[in-house]
Amino acid sequence: MGRPFAGPVLSAVRHGGRLVRLCGRAAMPQVWGYLLLEILIGAQGVAAAWLTKAVIDALIGRARLADVVWPVAILSVLGLVRGVAPLIRRYVVAEIDRRAALTAQDELFAAVERFVGLDRLEDPVFLDRLRLAQQSVTAPGGFLEAAFGVIRGVVSLVGFVGSLALISPAVTGIVVIAAVPGFVAEFRVSRRRHQMFMDIGPAQRREMFYANLLTSAQAAKEIRLFRLGPFLRGRMTGERRATDAARRRLDRRELTTQTTLVVLSIVASSAGLLWMVAAAGRGQLTIGDVSVFIAAVAATQSGLTDMIVSTTAAYQDALMFEHYEAVLRAAPAPAPVPPTARPATLPPTPSTPPASVPAAVPALRDGIRLREVWFRYSDDHDWVLRGVDMFIPAGATIALIGANGAGKSTLVKLLCRLYEPTRGAILWDGTDIRHLPPEELRDRMGAVFQDFMAYDFSAADNIAVGELSALDDEVRLREAAELAGVHDTISALPRGYRTLLTRMFVAGPGPAGSDVGVLLSGGQWQRVALARAYVRKDRDVMILDEPSSGLDADTEHDLHTRLKDVRSGRTSILISHRLGAVRDADMIFVLRDGVVAEQGTHARLLALDGDYARMFGLQAAGYQSEHPTGERVG
Numbered sequence: 236m237g238r239p240f241a242g243p244v245l246s247a248v249r250h251g252g253r254l255v256r257l258c259g260r261a262a263m264p265q266v267w268g269y270l271l272l273e274i275l276i277g278a279q280g281v282a283a284a285w286l287t288k289a290v291i292d293a294l295i296g297r298a299r300l301a302d303v304v305w306p307v308a309i310l311s312v313l314g315l316v317r318g319v320a321p322l323i324r325r326y327v328v329a330e331i332d333r334r335a336a337l338t339a340q341d342e343l344f345a346a347v348e349r350f351v352g353l354d355r356l357e358d359p360v361f362l363d364r365l366r367l368a369q370q371s372v373t374a375p376g377g378f379l380e381a382a383f384g385v386i387r388g389v390v391s392l393v394g395f396v397g398s399l400a401l402i403s404p405a406v407t408g409i410v411v412i413a414a415v416p417g418f419v420a421e422f423r424v425s426r427r428r429h430q431m432f433m434d435i436g437p438a439q440r441r442e443m444f445y446a447n448l449l450t451s452a453q454a455a456k457e458i459r460l461f462r463l464g465p466f467l468r469g470r471m472t473g474e475r476r477a478t479d480a481a482r483r484r485l486d487r488r489e490l491t492t493q494t495t496l497v498v499l500s501i502v503a504s505s506a507g508l509l510w511m512v513a514a515a516g517r518g519q520l521t522i523g524d525v526s527v528f529i530a531a532v533a534a535t536q537s538g539l540t541d542m543i544v545s546t547t548a549a550y551q552d553a554l555m556f557e558h559y560e561a562v563l564r565a566a567p568a569p570a571p572v573p574p575t576a577r578p579a580t581l582p583p584t585p586s587t588p589p590a591s592v593p594a595a596v597p598a599l600r601d602g603i604r605l606r607e608v609w610f611r612y613s614d615d616h617d618w619v620l621r622g623v624d625m626f627i628p629a630g631a632t633i634a635l636i637g638a639n640g641a642g643k644s645t646l647v648k649l650l651c652r653l654y655e656p657t658r659g660a661i662l663w664d665g666t667d668i669r670h671l672p673p674e675e676l677r678d679r680m681g682a683v684f685q686d687f688m689a690y691d692f693s694a695a696d697n698i699a700v701g702e703l704s705a706l707d708d709e710v711r712l713r714e715a716a717e718l719a720g721v722h723d724t725i726s727a728l729p730r731g732y733r734t735l736l737t738r739m740f741v742a743g744p745g746p747a748g749s750d751v752g753v754l755l756s757g758g759q760w761q762r763v764a765l766a767r768a769y770v771r772k773d774r775d776v777m778i779l780d781e782p783s784s785g786l787d788a789d790t791e792h793d794l795h796t797r798l799k800d801v802r803s804g805r806t807s808i809l810i811s812h813r814l815g816a817v818r819d820a821d822m823i824f825v826l827r828d829g830v831v832a833e834q835g836t837h838a839r840l841l842a843l844d845g846d847y848a849r850m851f852g853l854q855a856a857g858y859q860s861e862h863p864t865g866e867r868v869g
């Protein structure tokens with residue numbers, strides 16, 4: 236075995252060891268029980284063969300019935316073991332699978348949660364690895380089944396090969412040596428299969444994307460209207476055909492390998508049979524010997540084949556588990572959580588505590604400074620920010636404006652530490668936010684993002700996700716909804732705040748006949764997202780990225796007047812294309828070409844007669860021309 240073969244095998248052994256430890260952590264008694272069962276199943280075959288020989292030889296030697304009672308009784312017990320043990324084994328493996336998969340899934344998602352920013356979740360290589368990691372732990376018991384199958388095979392083979400060797404060392408050698416090429420070939424196929432899984436990852440992800448699109452209610456409007464169905468189906472099946480072709484190539488290789496293995500073993504067993512017939516003819520073997528020999532050759536061959544299949548399956552699972560370990564390794568180590576600081580969670584509390592750190596971010600006193608901030612999403616992307624200098628005074632309401640793609644949303648994502656500046660720094664009262672615990676920093680902020688989430692939860696839960704401590708606090712939820720102007724809408728729903736804002740998970744009509752999921756309009760959803768931000772209105776910094784784009788004129792006006800009262804004395808960052816909505820801000824920043832091109836109050840920027848004045852003039856002119864009386868508006 237050369238280095239290129241030994242390296243992956245050793246690494247698979249290491250990963251396999253960790254996979255066993257994972258199963259042990261999740262279901263230790265079951266793992267031990269399973270191992271004992273496999274040893275028992277492996278040993279019973281050999282014992283049965285020798286007991287059968289004893290019975291046959293005794294009967295041929297005209298022994299009394301009493302002499303064979305015990306061997307026959309033990310044979311019956313062994314028969315029972317052979318029948319029942321596999322059933323128990325199936326149950327135990329399923330139980331190990333359930334427990335270990337639960338632990339592994341929780342650990343995996345806890346690790347994903349610990350990544351500070353979003354960059355990993357936007358990295359296709361990482362996403363492929365994550366998918367393989369998820370796949371690798373859907374049935375961790377599968378690895379044990381394969382690995383313990385090898386142990387069972389070893390126990391059984393040692394017995395049968397030993398028995399065979401007692402009768403004919405030469406035949407034993409032939410049978411064992413005939414299996415070696417199969418072993419090596421199967422390992423090679425295994426490695427290729429693992430590589431194939433990696434290679435087809437992107438195509439599988441695209442296929443999944445098309446499949447989800449074709450069944451998404453949101454996408455259905457455009458798919459029906461533009462008749463996109465056949466086009467998307469064509470792309471989906473195209474991806475499937477490509478992955479199927481890769482699988483087929485490998486299946487053919489495996490078929491060739493396994494056929495060769497079977498032919499080799501049949502040749503070996505035929506040679507053994509010939510020898511045995513000749514030896515029995517010469518009177519060198521008893522009938523009992525013949526029975527043991529036939530059982531041993533058959534068992535050795537099938538045992539070797541099973542071992543090859545089990546070993547390569549275990550090898551394959553261990554290689555796949557490497558992806559799970561890589562994700563866990565890449566995630567920052569979990570920080571200890573003070574027992575009292577544990578937040579309420581939605582949905583039910585995971586068994587592993589979420590990453591958190593002791594409070595270390597002080598309330599904002601002076602302000603947030605962006606110092607020469609440069610940013611691009613990756614080395615392959617263009618610069619979005621090219622040296623932004625900006626000071627956001629504590630307690631002020633500031634507005635960010637600029638053309639589409641100017642980098643406004645990017646800038647606020649940097650403030651939340653969802654990405655790190657490529658160069659420069661963001662200072663929270665003079666401290667670089669990279670030195671602050673991200674969870675604590677985010678705890679000091681509230682936000683409505685442009686692409687806010689519409690969760691398939693109830694209305695109450697949809698607001699409470701902004702502040703989980705308010706989950707059961709109807710007064711706070713209602714207050715937030717009132718501020719966002721959505722209380723009346725929610726109250727009028729069939730189950731008020733407990734109405735599901737989705738039709739995905741409705742279980743059917745309840746006693747009141749009102750268990751219907753309700754779909755909200757775009758503007759209503761936006762108000763729910765606003766309520767989600769308002770429920771944490773006491774936070775130091777509130778970010779509202781296009782909070783009013785879907786709102787009607789009355790609500791938009793309401794939102795901005797209320798925001799001032801609600802946030803008075805607290806820092807707010809407002810992004811909007813409707814300049815009328817931001818004119819009252821204490822400071823307006825205009826982003827252009829990756830830098831702050833203009834800054835000042837509304838009046839100052841108008842006086843400056845730059846971009847802001849031009850854009851404001853355009854919008855104001857639009858309103859004026861539409862005004863029925865022709866009077867000035869603004």
Ligand SMILES: Nc1ncnc2c1ncn2[C@@H]1O[C@H](COP(=O)(O)OP(=O)(O)OP(=O)(O)O)[C@@H](O)[C@H]1O
Pocket residue numbers: 357612616619637638639640641642643644645646685
């Ligand atoms: N996750 C991302 N990965 C790569 N590029 C991105 C990502 N998000 C945004 N961009 C790019 O960064 C640039 C700035 O985007 P950003 O969303 O910050 O602009 P914006 O000023 O908020 O625009 P808009 O007014 O249209 O909302 C755009 O060119 C966009 O394509």
